[in-house]
Amino acid sequence: MNKNKVFKGLMGATLLASGLGGAPVLAADITITMAAPDWPPTRFMKEAFDAGYTSPAGHNTTLDMDFIPWPSFYERVAASLTSGEQKYQMIVTDSQWLGAFVEGGYYMDLTDKINADPELTAIMQDLHPALVSAYSTYPHRTRAQLEEAGVVPAPGVAYYGFPQFPDTYVTFYRQDAFCHAGEMAAFEAKYGTNLPCTYEDWQDTDWKKFAQIGEFFQRAKGEMLGDEVLDDDFYGIAYQAGKGYDFSSMQVNAFVWQQGGDIWDESKAPNAQAEGVVNSDAAVGAFEEYLSMIQYMPPVARTGQMDIFVEQDLYMQGKVGAIIDWVGLGEPVLDPSASKVHDKSAFGPAPGSRQEDGSIDRTGNIGGQPFVLTTWNSDEVVDEALNVVKWWLSPDVQINAVKNGGQSGLKSVMADPTYNDLRPWNRAHVEMIDWQKDVWHIPEFFEMLTQQQEEFDKAITGQISAKEALDAVAEFQQELLEDGGYIE
Amino acid sequence: MADTASQRGGFAAWLLDPKRRGALLVTPAITILFFMNIFPLLWSFGLSFFNYKASSLKVPTFRGLSNYERVLTDEKVWDRFQTTALIVGSSVVLQLIVGFLLALMFAKAFPMRRLVLMLVLTPMMLSFVSVGVFFKLFYEPTFGIVSYVLNFFTTEKFVLLGSPEGAILGIVIADAWMWSPFVMLLVLAGLVSVPKYLYEAAEIDRASKWRTFWTITFPYIKSLLLLAVLFRTIETFKLFDIVYIITDGGPGGMTETIAVYLYRTAFQFFKTSQSSALAYIVLFIVIVLTNLYLYAVNRRAEEID
Numbered sequence: 001m002n003k004n005k006v007f008k009g010l011m012g013a014t015l016l017a018s019g020l021g022g023a024p025v026l027a028a029d030i031t032i033t034m035a036a037p038d039w040p041p042t043r044f045m046k047e048a049f050d051a052g053y054t055s056p057a058g059h060n061t062t063l064d065m066d067f068i069p070w071p072s073f074y075e076r077v078a079a080s081l082t083s084g085e086q087k088y089q090m091i092v093t094d095s096q097w098l099g100a101f102v103e104g105g106y107y108m109d110l111t112d113k114i115n116a117d118p119e120l121t122a123i124m125q126d127l128h129p130a131l132v133s134a135y136s137t138y139p140h141r142t143r144a145q146l147e148e149a150g151v152v153p154a155p156g157v158a159y160y161g162f163p164q165f166p167d168t169y170v171t172f173y174r175q176d177a178f179c180h181a182g183e184m185a186a187f188e189a190k191y192g193t194n195l196p197c198t199y200e201d202w203q204d205t206d207w208k209k210f211a212q213i214g215e216f217f218q219r220a221k222g223e224m225l226g227d228e229v230l231d232d233d234f235y236g237i238a239y240q241a242g243k244g245y246d247f248s249s250m251q252v253n254a255f256v257w258q259q260g261g262d263i264w265d266e267s268k269a270p271n272a273q274a275e276g277v278v279n280s281d282a283a284v285g286a287f288e289e290y291l292s293m294i295q296y297m298p299p300v301a302r303t304g305q306m307d308i309f310v311e312q313d314l315y316m317q318g319k320v321g322a323i324i325d326w327v328g329l330g331e332p333v334l335d336p337s338a339s340k341v342h343d344k345s346a347f348g349p350a351p352g353s354r355q356e357d358g359s360i361d362r363t364g365n366i367g368g369q370p371f372v373l374t375t376w377n378s379d380e381v382v383d384e385a386l387n388v389v390k391w392w393l394s395p396d397v398q399i400n401a402v403k404n405g406g407q408s409g410l411k412s413v414m415a416d417p418t419y420n421d422l423r424p425w426n427r428a429h430v431e432m433i434d435w436q437k438d439v440w441h442i443p444e445f446f447e448m449l450t451q452q453q454e455e456f457d458k459a460i461t462g463q464i465s466a467k468e469a470l471d472a473v474a475e476f477q478q479e480l481l482e483d484g485g486y487i488e
Numbered sequence: 489m490a491d492t493a494s495q496r497g498g499f500a501a502w503l504l505d506p507k508r509r510g511a512l513l514v515t516p517a518i519t520i521l522f523f524m525n526i527f528p529l530l531w532s533f534g535l536s537f538f539n540y541k542a543s544s545l546k547v548p549t550f551r552g553l554s555n556y557e558r559v560l561t562d563e564k565v566w567d568r569f570q571t572t573a574l575i576v577g578s579s580v581v582l583q584l585i586v587g588f589l590l591a592l593m594f595a596k597a598f599p600m601r602r603l604v605l606m607l608v609l610t611p612m613m614l615s616f617v618s619v620g621v622f623f624k625l626f627y628e629p630t631f632g633i634v635s636y637v638l639n640f641f642t643t644e645k646f647v648l649l650g651s652p653e654g655a656i657l658g659i660v661i662a663d664a665w666m667w668s669p670f671v672m673l674l675v676l677a678g679l680v681s682v683p684k685y686l687y688e689a690a691e692i693d694r695a696s697k698w699r700t701f702w703t704i705t706f707p708y709i710k711s712l713l714l715l716a717v718l719f720r721t722i723e724t725f726k727l728f729d730i731v732y733i734i735t736d737g738g739p740g741g742m743t744e745t746i747a748v749y750l751y752r753t754a755f756q757f758f759k760t761s762q763s764s765a766l767a768y769i770v771l772f773i774v775i776v777l778t779n780l781y782l783y784a785v786n787r788r789a790e791e792i793d
Binding site: 074075078079081082100101103104105232233243244298299300302303304305314317319443446447450454455457458460461462463464 | 542543544545628629630631635645647648649650651652655735736737738739740741742752755756757758
């Protein structure tokens with residue numbers, strides 16, 4: 001037989017076999033650029049990715065995180081999206097932005113992907129329903145509506161995001177002061193109730209007691225706090241009272257919901273009204289209670305500039321007894337190089353409103369962020385980005401993230417017996433997450449939020465009353481939402 | 489050279505003609521200016537007649553002058569203009585007073601004059617953002633230096649930014665601190681140009697200090713003062729950074745200047761067309777002020793001649 005013929009025949013057979021058998025997929029170099037706020041939960045994600053991510057598809061994947069400072073995060077992301085530069089493949093987004101950027105065509109609908117991928121479906125089913133409601137659905141669906149559907153993913157619901165960092169606000173408090181025998185005795189003598197020292201004590205703390213704590217711990221320079229002489233004025237309590245972004249609204253909403261009031265409910269559009277709801281008697285009473293405690297806070301609260309970073313900073317400087325702040329800001333409090341109270345702090349659930357049956361309603365406004373995919377990526381990049389999502393939301397990675405200051409939204413991870421001990425605020429966070437609701441997600445949210453923040457700021461700085469502020473908010477929102485077709 | 493060029497013939501020869509060399513050299517700069525400045529200006533002017541939102545996929549439709557009408561009938565816009573006028577007026581007056589007094593001080597020689605002058609000029613060279621951050625920390629009632637010093641007299645923390653009046657005062661002080669040196673330089677230029685023999689003659693005639701100032705010094709500096717007023721008015725009218733950082737327009741919206749409101753409308757609410765209309769109204773006001781400034785500059789030039 002002719003050797004050349006044999007050789008050619010073998011070559012042809014080999015080529016045919018490889019074609020029929022399926023040639024191996026070529027590994028691609030994929031860069032995923034992700035916009036992220038610059039703080040520990042996202043910094044850790046980058047470190048963990050670089051140290052431990054391997055693409056299941058065999059790609060050479062790089063995660064290029066664009067860390068943006070929080071105060072300018074919205075503007076920078078919005079400017080990037082609307083400019084058409086198509087810079088980001090993934091974005092760590094605030095849940096309130098979903099409507100604006102979904103309607104703008106920037107965020108990718110992941111419903112079909114979730115339905116087609118058993119792994120993603122399993123993740124979605126394992127997520128806490130409060131997080132699915134807030135972080136993923138647009139048009140917004142409440143937790144009750146999703147649970148009524150009975151299945152996840154629920155039919156007729158569009159899903160856009162997965163939790164990158166779920167966040168709640170809890171109480172940070174000075175254990176050295178709250179558990180001091182002398183302070184406890186004096187508090188009990190004055191108010192006839194115990195000063196909360198343990199986690200269980202904080203579980204029974206309502207706003208009335210929180211105000212008493214605020215009054216009790218107002219101390220002037222030179223007075224005693226526990227066993228130490230104060231070298232500066234000391235303040236009892238602090239919570240968000242800042243005009244910027246959503247700071248005051250996040251705390252005011254909690255008061256309103258806990259006391260039977262509500263914000264405009266987009267899930268009931270076009271029937272839900274703003275007038276009569278936003279400025280209901282219950283909402284006014286709740287806002288008045290919020291304002292009544294400003295007097296016990298550091299004086300910066302009266303300027304309307306006590307945002308989450310300012311109150312955290314004052315607490316770390318040792319000037320405040322107890323604050324209500326996001327768990328995402330907990331790590332620096334325990335850092336000896338940054339915090340004077342790193343070895344004196346403990347954490348408990350945030351106070352709530354006592355109900356007629358004696359229970360405490362701790363409904364709060366959810367924080368944290370989901371991450372989403374953008375709409376201009378190739379199928380290959382989309383699949384790889386979803387691999388990153390699956391990697392991030394795998395139990396091992398989530399546990400590691402929690403150890404480094406993050407939080408998990410997965411019920412199975414939060415149910416881990418060691419979870420509550422991984423960080424001192426975890427037990428409070430897990431308890432608080434069940435109470436979470438969210439603010440609006442429609443495209444007009446920023447205009448609504450800015451106007452509301454302005455009116456709240458006028459009330460916080462004493463220019464107008466709570467009723468005047470909420471009347472102004474209700475009137476503005478009613479007109480805006482009617483113009484936008486959200487209210488009939 | 490010309491013969492060589494003409495020998496090549498055609499367009500190249502026409503282009504390289506020495507008569508066109510100047511235009512050719514300037515063309516790249518003009519092109520960049522057009523694409524970086526003129527084109528965006530014209531584009532945004534065009535947008536102001538549509539209902540375009542940068543965050544929306546909807547195709548914009550022509551709305552004529554309705555955006556301008558909406559802006560000019562918006563109570564909030566007039567409110568912001570009033571706030572801007574109040575801040576501009578207060579800040580410019582303070583800058584004039586402080587700048588003038590500083591100029592009087594530096595018109596005479598004294599020990600370490602140069603060092604002190606350098607220190608006085610430093611605020612003008614700082615960025616708006618750093619000045620805003622400094623003053624925000626100065627005014628912080630819990631640990632800021634203003635509250636700390638006043639605490640010795642009042643025994644209470646001083647909350648400057650908690651009231652509309654206090655917040656406006658805080659912004660005016662920060663802006664005046666930064667730009668009084670500029671006014672000082674202009675006035676100082678006038679003061680040092682006054683011939684010394686006029687002062688000597690006034691002294692011989694036993695003229696009072698006020699009369700000396702009014703009849704000798706003031707005529708030399710009045711046009712420079714006018715320049716300072718106009719220039720600072722134009723700049724302060726566009727004030728954004730200091731307001732945004734120190735008060736974020738609060739308390740409420742009491743210190744929100746028209747520039748901050750414009751920023752919010754454009755980049756937070758994404759009302760692109762409406763904000764373009766407002767921007768052009770602000771531009772018109774600035775053009776009017778600028779023309780006054782140029783008139784004053786020309787008058788000064790004539791005086792010198």
